[in-house]
Amino acid sequence: MKKLIQPLALSICMMLTITVQAQDPKVSFLNGNKALSQGNLDKAIADFKEAVNLKNDYQDAWYQLGLTFNYARRWEEAVYSFSRLKALNPNYNPWFYYEACRALIELDKLPDAQNAATAFLEKYPNKPKDQLSRHQALTKLVYARESPGLRMLPKSMTDPVPLSAINSPSGDYMPQVNPTGTRLYFTSVRQGGFDNLDDSTRMMDFGEDLYFSILENGTWSAPKLLPEPLNSMGDDFGSAFTGDGQMMVYVRCGDKESIGNCDLYITQLVGTDWSEPMNMGNVVNSDDWDSQPTISSDGNRIIFTSARTGGYGGSDIYMVEKNHLGEWGVPQNLGGTVNTPFNENSPYLAPDGKTLYYASNGHPGFGGMDIFYCIFENGKWSKPINLGAPLNSSGDDTNFSISAEGMGYFSSSRLNGEDYEIFQIELPDHLKPKPTVVVQGIVSNAKTSAPLEAVVLIEDINSGELISVNKSNSSSGEYLVVLPAGRDYSVSASSKGFFFYSQSFELPKDTTYQEISLNIMLEPIEKGTKVVLNNIFFESGRAELKPISYVELNKAADLLKDNATMIIEVGGHTDNLGSDELNLSLSQKRANAVMEYLKLAGIEETRLKAKGYGETQPIADNSTEEGRAKNRRTEFEIVEF
Structure with a gap:
């Protein structure tokens, strides 16, 4: 009998021990912490719930339960947990006020969020090591305080329209439209690309690929894949092009040459083929996440998103420019006016080269990521302005781009919180970039x-500043340049073995958007070739060269230096206003003035001749002002070569 009683007593004792352990709130709390450290949010929530059920005043468990609900984006339950903690001990670790503020903003309970942020700032230490956390809370406070007023502003635009011809059942995002608004590039995870079928967890996500669509008769065409080597079996996304579409920067992740988990790559269109994409290297890329680039129309600067260390928040916006060696330099953070302690991403530099559109969840807005814009003026970025409703919504609105004429495109999760779709919207004039003129041909x-493949230079005709260097396509000869309003330009084309061609464009600040078709025919360098130098100007009725002529004259001097056997005649021509004698004399004096400039530039006098023709050789109708302007010209003729 004793032998039977002893095992029975032992079993009862063990059961009592297990029951006591199961009912110990500290054990549940420790189990919750373990599950949380392993990323198992559901189990952690269950354990912390058990702990507070067993001990209603368990402050640490209420705190951890609230944090875990925030991690799981279960905002209502997080707010409840923190309210219970506050009731138990309002002087508990003040970080719970910040976490409550986060949840309340997500729930759009902005007055309560203000109170939570204010309580945090009152209770949290103010030592040097605490400033980052205080900045985060202050940013949340400003968001909660200013967002309601922003949301009450009247709408200034019509509702955006989803692009049904482009969107798919899978995610479609990162649209970028070309300056003329006729081609739209975007990223999609739809089936039918370079599909990633090995990863069964991706569901409707078949891997990121690059697509484009063409606007034909007002309708977007069926999307087409960009060719290899731009697309690959890995994730390729975020394509950004220069204005002429001949240079592309985009993102690849997990490549064998990767520096971080996602890097920027660059490629160029050579004739009809794209060059092998090149990783931009560890001067530009970091060992973290670098993504979502935009490149200026002239190809001189790239702005992108990065999560690298040393930034202001989770992800920041950086800019990189070419250095004095012609190489891409060290990226610079755009600073605390643009970036916040939270997330900024998807920058887009408009065709004017000054207006930056980007997304942020740190500046006051409508919820989630909102789209903002700022302008680079006087050496700094202006205060960001929220583009407002209905462009921005309570969902995530990102990846805005806009044509030079002002039609905008962006991606949004407003219709389906799980996937993005591409929308089209026309901005009011006050939100559009500064006007530009597109010259193409x-x-x-x-x-x-x-x-011909030619070098196309954009210069400030007044200062001589070289603004950008472009090339016409080696196969088609096509070129495109974008000229922002507010400057006077010289656009010139040159190719080895040919005489250069220049054209001037005066674009005052009030210039409106326009497209100019300018086909350029370069004359071969050979005896007898005669060309008009379009950008040589004189004071009215005089032979004094205007300073804006120096850019053109310096090109002529360089051409003569590069062709040491060339002898030219400088021909001066006038319209038919005034007497024949006066016009003949004026044209001779002007030809002499050009010749004297070239001599001062180092060209031997024996290689130069000057002759005035007056009004005897018109090339246009002298009965119109336009015709007379064409007849007032300076010509170069190769007399020996």
């Missing part, structure tokens, strides 16, 4: 009409 051989 074909560079060709004047004798054979064959397309």
Whole structure:
């Protein structure tokens, strides 16, 4: 009998021990912490709930339960947990006020969020090591305080329209439209690309690929994949192009050459083929996440998103420019006016080169990520302005881009919180970038009409500043340049073995958007070739060269230096206003003035001749002002070569 009683007593004792352990709130609390450290949020919540059920005044468990609900985005339950903690001990670790503020903002309970942020700032230490946390709370406080007023502003635009011709059942995002608004590039995880079928967890996500669509007769065409090597079996996304579409920067993740988990790559269109994409290297890329680039129309600067260390928040916006060696330099953070302690991403530099659109969840807004814009003026970025409703919504609104004419495109999760879709919207004038003029055409051989690869220079005709260097396509001869309003430009094309061509464009600040078609025919350098130098200007009725002529004259001097056997005649021509004698004399004096400038530039006098023709050789109708302007010209003729 004793033998039977002893095991029975032992079993009862063990059961009592297990029951006591199961009912010990500290054990549940420790189990919750373990599950949380392993990323098992559901189990952690269950354990912390058990702990507070067993001990209603368990402050640490209420705190951890609230944090875990925040991690799980279960905002209502997080707020309840923190309210219970506050009732038990309002002087508990003040960080719970900050976490409550986060949840209340997500629930759009902004007055309560203000109170929570204020309580945090009153109770949290104010030592040097605490400033980052205080900045985060202050940013949340400003968000909660200013967002209601922003949301009450009247709408200034019509509702955005989803692009049904482009969107798919899978995610479609990161649209970028070209300056003329005729081609839209975007990223999609739809089936039918370079599909990633090995990862069964991706559901409707078949891997990120690059697509484009063309606007034809007001309708977007069916999307097409960009070719290899731009797309690959890995994730390729975030394509950004220069204005002429011949240079692309985009993102690849997990490549064998990767520096971080996602890097920026660059490629160029050579004729009809894209070059092998090149990792931009560890001067530009970091060992973290670098993504979502935009490149200026002239190709001189790239702005992108990065989560690298040393920033203001989770992800910041950086800019990189070419250095004095022509290489991409060290990225610079755009600073605390643009970036916040939270997330900024998807920058887009408009065709004017000054207006930056980007997304943020740190500045006051409508919820989630909102789209903002700021302008680079006087060496700094202006205060960001929220683009407002209905463009921005309570969902995530990102990846805005806009054509030079002002039609905008962006991606949003407003219709389906799980996936993004691409929308189109026209902005009011006050939210559009500064006006630009698009000049495009074909560079060709004047004798054979064959397309030419040429260097296309954009210069400030007043200062001589070289603004950008472009090229026409080596196969088609096509070129495109974007000229922001507010400057006077020289656009010139040159190719080895040919005489250069220049055209001036005066664009005052009140210029409106326009597209100019300018086909350029370059004359071969050979005896007898005669060209007009369009950008040589004189004071009215005089032979004094205007300073804006120096850019053109310096090109002429360089051409003569590069072709040491060339002898030219400078021909001066006038319209038919005034007497024949006066016009002949004026044209001779002007030809002499050009010749004297070239001599001062180092060209031997023996290689130069000057002759005035007056009004005897018109090339246009002298009965119109436009015709007379064309007849007032300076010509170069190669007399020996």
